[in-house]
Amino acid sequence: MxxxxxxxxxxxxxxxxxxxxxxxxxxxxxxxxxxxxxxxxxxxxxxxxxxxxxxxxxxxxxxxxxxxxxxxxxxxxxxxxxxxxxxxxxxxxxxxxxxxxxxxxxxxxxxxxxxxxRTQQEPVLLTPQQEDVIQELLEAQRRTFDITFSCFKRFRPIDRSIAPMHQYLNAPDESSTHPWSRSGSDCNQRDTSLPSSSSSSSSQEGEKSDERRGQERTFSTLPHIADLTTYMIQHIIDFAKILPSFRQLSIEDQISLLKGATFEVCQIRFNMLFNEKTGIWECGPLTYCMDDAARAGFQRHLLDPLMKFHYTLRNLQLHESEYVLMQAISLFSPDRPGVTQHSEIDRHQEMLALTLKTYIDTKRTSSERHLLYPKIMACLTEMRTMNEEYTKQVLQIQDIQPDVSPLILEVVRKDT
Missing domain, CATH: 3.30.50.10 (Erythroid Transcription Factor GATA-1, subunit A)
Known part of the structure; x- marks a missing residue:
């Protein structure tokens, strides 16, 4: 009526x-x-x-x-x-x-x-548009991320002859219950062990050696890590440029989004290669541990939360589709410095987040999807805080030992 x-x-x-x-x-x-x-x-x-x-x-x-x-x-x-x-x-x-x-x-x-x-009777389904978005991201991922690292050839060799200056995660306490406190011990057995300190004389000699290294400020793995990071950044740029929604943005906004998201997307990709049982990143024939980052000059207040992040994210056992949606959500962040098309980017990020939520509801069992979406979003938030610290430490390392590539410097200097 x-x-x-x-x-x-x-x-x-x-x-x-x-x-x-x-x-x-x-x-x-x-x-x-x-x-x-x-x-x-x-x-x-x-x-x-x-x-x-x-x-x-x-x-x-x-x-x-x-x-x-x-x-x-x-x-x-x-x-x-x-x-x-x-x-x-x-x-x-x-x-x-x-x-x-x-x-x-x-x-x-x-x-x-x-x-x-009504909710129980109406099953959640991905829309054709959401299916297309996922397939588009998967295709871009597979074209720009070779998990065998077969194309990573032109790099300076990694030098693990010097122990990390701040002894990152070596000689772990056997009683520790935190998995990340034991990581890295198998990356290179002959290199990751610290010099013996069985006698006072050898201990003093080791301290003097550490002091000399501190004065020389030698980051032995920095050249190789810089080459690896440059290689990853180049492929992340290629990933973004494949996406039509990214290409439609202004060049200025494309640059701003890439500068803001590169570290985060790089960590999401590395997480797909992380072995949570050994604490090793298995990149085809190459393997890395967190001590390699410490030898490159990175400090514990970045590496400790970063290692915990990799364990947390890997233990979620994400599907490839969930990984690529995470990358896209990070890439299309409207609050990056220098972004002008806020509304358009915000709408696209909201669509990606909804697609991720729907994918989880559709593809996961009830036990698997319990709090999975908020846990993924929490990981993205955690990376934002580490992103700032990473930028700070890269610039400090470059001031000490100028082995950081121009591309890395261009990415971290977000105000230019």
Whole structure:
């Protein structure tokens, strides 16, 4: 019924029906109160939606109606609002019962049950557009990320002859329960062991050696790590340029997004190669441990949370589709420095996040998807904080030993 009737149909009236007629005849049913088209049995009588709503509200109101005429008004569809007293009397005469009206609490409970039932009955499915987005990202990933590292050939050899200056994660406490406190011990057995300190003389000699290294400020693995990082950055740029949604942005915004996301996308890709049992990154024939980053000059206040991040993310056991969606969400971050097309990038990131959530709901079992989406988003947030520290440490390392490539410097210097 029209809202102009005031006391007419309420939007939720259909959810409050106490009884529905099981058999539906082809002939239209008539409201026994006003003669309008009936929609079923409501409160024990065949009525229309308008009279059903009128009776329910009238029974809940303390006001008593009075007829301005002789309490004998004939109620019709056109005049049913003119005399509420006679309309209510007619409702009672045809058998409508106050006892069948549900309380507000019962109505709300029933509505919740209906919503839950509808959700259970309607399975979540990826839309064709979301499927296309995932396939587009997977194709870009496979074209720009070779997990065998067969194309990584022109690099300076890695030098593990010097122990990390701050002894990162070596000689672990056997009683430690944290997996990341034991990582890196198998990366290169002959190199990762610290010099013996069985005697006081050898200990003093080792301390002097450490002091000399500190004065020389030699980061032995920096040339190789710089080459590896440059190689990864080049392929991340290629990944972004394959995506039509990225190419549609202005060149300035493309640069800003890449500068902001490169470290994060690089870590997401490296996580796909991380062996959480050994703490080793297995890049085809090459293997790396966190001590290699320490030998390159990176400090513990970056490496400790970074190692914990890799264990946390890897233990989520993500699908390849979830990994590439993570990369895309990181890439399309509207709050990167220098970004101008905020609204457009924000809409695209929201679409990617929804696609990730839908993928998890669709492809994962109920036990697998428990809190998986918020855990992934928490990992992305954690990387944002490490991103700033990474930039700071790269610039400090370059000041000490200028082996950082121009491409890396261009990426970390986000204000240029």
């Amino acid at each position: 029209s809202n102009q009737e005031g006391w007419g149909q309420h939007p939720s009236d259909k959810e409050e029906e106490e009884d529905e007629e099981d058999e539906r005849d082809e002939e239209p049913k008539v409201c026994q109160v006003c003669g309008d088209r009936a929609t079923g049995y409501h409160f024990n009588a065949m009525t229309c939606e308008g009279c059903k709503g009128f009776f329910r509200r009238a029974m809940k109101r303390p006001v008593k109606f009075s007829c301005p005429f002789q309490n004998a008004c004939v109620i019709t569809k056109s005049n049913r609002r003119q005399c509420q007293a006679c309309r209510l009397r007619k409702c009672k005469e045809i058998g409508m019962l106050k006892e069948l009206i549900m309380s507000d609490e019962a109505v709300e409970k029933r509505r919740r049950l209906i919503r839950v039932k």
